[in-house]
Amino acid sequence: MSTKVIFENVSIVLHRPRFPENIGAAARAMRNMGIDQLVVVDPLNFDLDKVLKMATHEASNIVEQIKIFGDLQDALSSYNYVVGTTARLGRQRTMVDSPAEVAERLISISRENHIAVVFGPEDRGLSNDDLRYCHGLVNIPTAEFSSLNLAQAVMIMCYEIFVARQVEYNKFIPRLADRYELEGMYAQLKDILVRISFINADNPDYWLNNLRRFFNRLPLRSREVNIIRGICRQINWYGEKRYQDGKQAERR
DSSP states (O other): OOBOOOGGGEEEEEESOSOHHHHHHHHHHHHHHTOOOEEEESOSOOOHHHHHHHHTGGGHHHHHTOEEESOHHHHHTTOSEEEEEOSOOBTTBOSEEOHHHHHHHHHHHTTTSOEEEEEOOTTTOOOHHHHTTOSEEEOOOOSSOOOOOHHHHHHHHHHHHHHHHTSOBOOOOOOOOOHHHHHHHHHHHHHHHHHTTSSOTTSHHHHHHHHHHHHHTSOOOHHHHHHHHHHHHHHHHHHHHHHHHHHHHHHO
16 A cells, blocks of 8 residues: 655654744745744743744644743653754764655654654753664765754755655655653563663663663564563563572582
8 A cells, every 4th residue: 555644643843942033934834835833941031922922823733832941851751753853963873865865754654653754952962862863874974064043954854754745655664653652662672671681770871771772673573572572571570580599408
């Protein structure tokens, strides 16, 4: 069965935007390209009048339906696939695609999954901690000056998604585990891997990032997340049993 990008399953997420005018301009860019779900996380200053002024009347419906969260993890908990935008590249930002490549990937993912495209604060972008929640990263190529206005970056991503919507694509991807399910799995993995000394207890999140990157390359479904969590529970049970067996043996 062929399909196109399902706009209803795509949201733009602005994490800690500093200026309400940028929120409004981003809403206007979304309206131009037919995407209408906007999420704002922990805004520095959410002035509705300033947001509406920049959004203009045409995008006022997007502004009126904005979902506001205080925490990025909570904001992303219901999404099955998360794309993070980044201007910076480095050791933890090596697997980065272009906007067109990401948009093409979303064609098949969007059919059964809710997708979030996340933009960081204007002054510094998404942090390494923020990127833990992302399945993939996108970088907008520029010349020598890499800093784009927030609304400009939103427009470029929305445009590429709009272009991809015109393409018929036959690959099917089923419903994936959402971020809430995945974060529960990662918390359980971290606990058990620290307890068996597989990762360093002094900085477990740093070592767990390697596993996050590994699992982000796999289209994990809810059933598969449950299998991994079941393995963790069994490891924990076996470790506890061996410990109790050892204590009983010492008493004999």
